[in-house]
Amino acid sequence: MTAPLLEVESLDAGYGPTDVLHGVSFTVGEGGITTVLGANGAGKTTLLRAVCGLIRRRGRVRFGGAAIESKATEDIVRLGLAHVPDGRGTFVQLSAEENLRVGAITRRDRKGVAADMERMYGYFPRLRERRHQQAGTLSGGEQQMLAIARALMLRPRLLVLDEPSFGLAPLIVRDIFAIMRTVNREERVGILLVEQNAKLALELADTAYLLETGRVVTGGPAAQLRDDETIRRAYLGY
Amino acid sequence: MEAFLHQILSGLATGGIYAAIALSLVMIYQATHHINFAQGEMAMFSTYLAWMMIDAGLPYWVAFAGTVALSFVLGVLIERIVIRPVEHAPVLSVVIVFIALLVILNSLAGWIFSYTIKTFPSPFTWEGSQNGYLSPHELGTIGVTLLVLAALFLFFRFTSLGLAMRAAAQNPVSSRLAGIRVGWMLALGWGLAAAIGAIAGMMIAPVVYLDPNMMAGVMLYAFAAALLGGIDNPLGAVVGGFVVGVVENLAGAYVVGTELKLTVALALIIGVLVFRPTGLFGRRYVTRV
Numbered sequence: 390m391t392a393p394l395l396e397v398e399s400l401d402a403g404y405g406p407t408d409v410l411h412g413v414s415f416t417v418g419e420g421g422i423t424t425v426l427g428a429n430g431a432g433k434t435t436l437l438r439a440v441c442g443l444i445r446r447r448g449r450v451r452f453g454g455a456a457i458e459s460k461a462t463e464d465i466v467r468l469g470l471a472h473v474p475d476g477r478g479t480f481v482q483l484s485a486e487e488n489l490r491v492g493a494i495t496r497r498d499r500k501g502v503a504a505d506m507e508r509m510y511g512y513f514p515r516l517r518e519r520r521h522q523q524a525g526t527l528s529g530g531e532q533q534m535l536a537i538a539r540a541l542m543l544r545p546r547l548l549v550l551d552e553p554s555f556g557l558a559p560l561i562v563r564d565i566f567a568i569m570r571t572v573n574r575e576e577r578v579g580i581l582l583v584e585q586n587a588k589l590a591l592e593l594a595d596t597a598y599l600l601e602t603g604r605v606v607t608g609g610p611a612a613q614l615r616d617d618e619t620i621r622r623a624y625l626g627y
Numbered sequence: 628m629e630a631f632l633h634q635i636l637s638g639l640a641t642g643g644i645y646a647a648i649a650l651s652l653v654m655i656y657q658a659t660h661h662i663n664f665a666q667g668e669m670a671m672f673s674t675y676l677a678w679m680m681i682d683a684g685l686p687y688w689v690a691f692a693g694t695v696a697l698s699f700v701l702g703v704l705i706e707r708i709v710i711r712p713v714e715h716a717p718v719l720s721v722v723i724v725f726i727a728l729l730v731i732l733n734s735l736a737g738w739i740f741s742y743t744i745k746t747f748p749s750p751f752t753w754e755g756s757q758n759g760y761l762s763p764h765e766l767g768t769i770g771v772t773l774l775v776l777a778a779l780f781l782f783f784r785f786t787s788l789g790l791a792m793r794a795a796a797q798n799p800v801s802s803r804l805a806g807i808r809v810g811w812m813l814a815l816g817w818g819l820a821a822a823i824g825a826i827a828g829m830m831i832a833p834v835v836y837l838d839p840n841m842m843a844g845v846m847l848y849a850f851a852a853a854l855l856g857g858i859d860n861p862l863g864a865v866v867g868g869f870v871v872g873v874v875e876n877l878a879g880a881y882v883v884g885t886e887l888k889l890t891v892a893l894a895l896i897i898g899v900l901v902f903r904p905t906g907l908f909g910r911r912y913v914t915r916v
């Protein structure tokens with residue numbers, strides 16, 4: 390078996406003096422999809438922030454074979470890790486197209502960037518219509534599409550998503566999940582997904598972890614969690 | 628009528644200088660939400676550097692370019708060394724740092740160059756350009772200001788670095804997640820502001836003469852301009868600068884007299900703060916939550 394794309398081992402992290410995460414370990418395979426599920430306040434957002442170096446953390450984090458636990462966020466991103474943050478992180482005063490340009494700002498291949506911009510407009514035709522509009526005036530769903538497109542403009546090896554379905558109509562959620570599946574299959578982009586919608590997430594992912602008050606309580610092949618009646622009832626509520 | 632037109636046009640010339648300084652205030656405000664009270668003293672210090680180079684025998688435009696470049700570097704260094712450590716400090720501490728910077732630069736200039744007033748040359752002294760309305764220096768000042776403004780517009784609108792700086796100013800976390808080195812963008816912003824200030828200083832010095840307190844009046848007008856245009860709006864600051872320049876001149880000529888001109892700036896500042904704190908063009912961005 391090849392080394393995983395992302396490997397997290399005994400990660401502690403938190404804000405200020407108190408830890409929110411306690412000894413969290415998980416992996417995302419090369420070209421794989423891992424989902425992390427858990428109740429509100431379990432520490433999912435915190436976990437993604439810790440991986441990207443946005444908050445204080447301790448433990449081992451390896452990305453594509455490189456140790457990144459003490460690297461700055463900017464440098465981690467430049468290794469090919471794109472993060473669609475909680476709340477979308479839109480640059481509200483920039484136009485939609487400028488938001489996409491910001492996503493590709495570390496890239497030097499102008500032609501590739503232009504081609505990827507077209508690809509994004511292909512994935513999300515709504516964004517093409519609104520590309521000169523100030524991004525703060527886009528609808529919630531459009532901003533979520535913009536956030537995902539912005540992340541993909543990096544040409545990442547790993548796409549990290551924090552509740553991409555949050556507040557969106559079911560049809561749009563379906564589109565967004567279909568696009569995740571596409572970029573994963575066709576570009577072999579690994580995905581680390583945090584989702585409230587456990588059913589959808591478990592259908593998409595190959596590996597799943599369950600987080601409870603900052604600890605991993607169970608983890609394994611997504612199908613296994615999906616089929617485990619007790620886990621489903623106790624933690625996932627469906 | 629001719630005199631009136633003259634007042635307006637020469638108001639536009641000084642207004643361009645106010646516009647440039649107001650713009651550098653806005654740039655730093657947008658990125659950090661602080662008003663750089665030391666902006667004027669930085670410009671004054673840069674003008675002394677230019678004076679030194681010209682005094683040493685360098686041609687004017689070589690000294691000009693050298694001063695702009697050196698000021699840029701000094702601006703970056705000031706951000707890295709003085710401002711960076713108080714990045715997350717309470718507002719009052721930051722204000723005190725700015726004021727300390729102001730006082731230090733002012734006394735340093737006085738100590739190195741003495742408080743005696745010096746003349747500063749204008750590069751725009753060609754013969755035969757004498758028309759009734761504007762002196763060659765006023766004409767040149769307007770030209771230089773417009774060039775600076777156009778260059779800045781093109782830089783922020785069309786270059787990757789300009790986009791990165793705008794992104795870093797409005798959303799630092801998302802910027803870091805796009806791989807932008809936000810800290811360096813702030814330092815670059817300081818460098819740019821210092822460079823713009825240097826140009827403004829060199830343009831105003833032939834008019835107000837060179838001494839460590841030369842920018843006191845100019846800064847008051849620039850603050851008025853920035854507030855009038857909306858402290859977070861670059862375009863507003865530029866328009867505000869030209870408006871303040873013209874109003875200052877007209878008021879000086881027809882209303883309060885030249886001695887009381889500065890009170891016009893104060894009245895403008897207070898008026899804006901009381902009646903329209905967001906300025907004429909201060910924008911409220913439409914944002915969904």
Ligand SMILES: Nc1ncnc2c1ncn2[C@@H]1O[C@H](COP(=O)(O)OP(=O)(O)OP(=O)(O)O)[C@@H](O)[C@H]1O
Nearest residue numbers: 404405409427428429430431432433434435436475
């Ligand atoms: N910026 C912060 N400062 C201090 N504590 C925080 C901060 N953000 C989150 N926390 C705390 O960390 C814990 C985990 O929060 P986190 O946002 O990671 O949960 P989550 O699993 O993402 O929840 P949700 O499903 O509601 O998004 C919570 O107890 C929360 O109070």
Ligand SMILES: [Mg+2]
Nearest residue numbers: 433434435475
């Ligand atoms: Mg969360």
